[in-house]
Amino acid sequence: MRLLGQLEQQLHQLDRQKLLRRRRVADMPCAPHVTVDGRPMLAFCSNDYLGLAAHPRLVEALKEGAEKYGVGSGASHLISGHSRAHDLLEERFAGLMSPYIEQARALTFCTGYMANLAVLTALAAVSGRDTDLFSESLNHASLIDGARLSRANVQVYAHGDVEALEGLLKASAAKTKIVVTDSVFSMDGDLAPLPALLALCERHDAWLVIDDAHGFGVLGANGHGALEHFRLRSHNLIYMGTLGKAAGVGGAFVAAHATVIEWLVQRARPYIYTTAAPPALSHALLASLDLITGKEGAARRTHLQQLIAQLQDGLRLRHWQLFPSQTAIQPVIIGANEEALRAAALLHAQGYWVPAIRPPTVPADTARLRITLSAAHTAADVAQLAQAFNAIEREVRP
């Protein structure tokens, strides 16, 4: 009872600080028009950026994959769980990334979280404690956890501060140097200065690990992500893309020089010691890549860009601030936790689902409503949201 009492006390404290999180039950979380806890809502919170998660062709491909391969892989990759579907998908990713990474090879993972743990721990295992890992201050939790688990000497550099990073790299005498960054920052929507970071890494013989969870499928004319967007090419690059966001399915892949990928297969514990993802998912992902890189993907990216411009134009905020972002992540910074929760509750009462994001996910006093747009939204959806937002700001901050 004493142990349970400790937990209850902590939970009460979170509740008092307005930091207790609640899940809502959505009948179909990826759809913009969705029933939540029995009520119809218009949702602006999923990462289904291209609106592919319920695409009939992907639903069909998943069924086909289940018929062809069954529903489970049965074992980890190195035992007997590595199926033809996984292998074909890796080949596709290697081809897709070959313009940006020299001698590219790819490896798939069950989740992006695991891929990030795998890359950072395996890279740091090469030189053990003689590894310096430079981590951008707004990196995703999975990169932070990967850095901690790697037991490298971790140094955090300020958001977007290339000069500060240069100073740290110059001062480093470590055998292995790793710079790690999100490409699109998930709470702000802005982009990392990847060309400058890569130039630095090449100059200082450091790896550049890029987490493109929010860029793959969205950025670049062909949806290849941040490397295409910035036209980068190097053998120092280690690229991670997730497949549960724009790709609409689930999982992740890492693309890098073939030697790096072979090292991950041999040494990355989150790759080796887990059951391979169901092969049917890989089969569905092959269909998703056809959509992303084809005409339909291009049309969906154009529509998404139009919605982003429309939202920026339609929001007329006086106190709250729309964070400058050119991506589908459009955060409205409010400040106080309570005010953000009140705004989210008012939007919710009118049928709009926009999540309030609070510390510790974001820094103190920067609580925000994070709008995420999807190609599945219509111009009418976005117009309605902008109008509701403008009215609610006046109500909360007269």
Ligand code: PMP
């Ligand atoms: N990196 C970033 C930047 C993310 O936003 C996320 C997902 N929220 C992940 C990694 C983890 O990916 P996954 O959901 O596939 O585990």
